[in-house]
Amino acid sequence: MSDYLIAPSILSADFARLGADVDAVLAAGADVIHFDVMDNHYVPNLTMGAMFCKALRDYGIRAPIDVHLMVKPVDRLIGDFIDAGADIITFHPEASEHIDRSLQLIRDGGCKAGLVFNPATPLHYLDHVMDRIDQILIMSVNPGFGGQSFIPEALDKLRAARQRIAASGRTDIRLEVDGGVKVDNIRAIAEAGADMFVAGSAIFGAADYAERISAMRAELAAVAPRA
């Protein structure tokens, strides 16, 4: 699998011209589109449902779509996003009544599945599911809004998650980080173990997306390979 993936969060895209903005960020070098789903219940904000995901597919977006479900209950929306063309679906374990079932629904639909950890959510939710996940997402802000500052304690959590991945022998599990990722901290975040980087305001807030993504990749190129 490729070393590092950059996943712009379309939470910070121009919703009035979403297809064109997603095209632009992909042309600028993004690997994956991060799609934040908020329900005004699990988190205090309301964003987009599966019809937006389908609209992007119908518009012609072919890049992987990484759906971050910040919703409760979880299961009701999983099928909608599978049908809408998602590739990866992650959810917050404390928002699911039955974690195994939610993971299985995602995988049965042909998507990669992952768990998301808020800053105060312990990693022990991973204890019995490492053989059934494809991705771990560490939140480096509390979920609900773009443009927040990176919480430094997330670095320790990334290191702990990376150790769990190593101990599991599953070299194919992605370790994603989400919230406050910028050019000036992405290298330290990668050194803590992340290999997939969500960045919303840092990329969509740039005048030149390609220049901003290149600056992130230049920082990542300076990270020493993991032992």
Ligand SMILES: O=C(CO)[C@H](O)[C@H](O)COP(=O)(O)O
């Ligand atoms: O899940 C999220 C918030 O809940 C977003 O993906 C995240 O905040 C990205 O935005 P930014 O890079 O601006 O922090």
Ligand SMILES: [Fe+2]
């Ligand atoms: Fe997100």
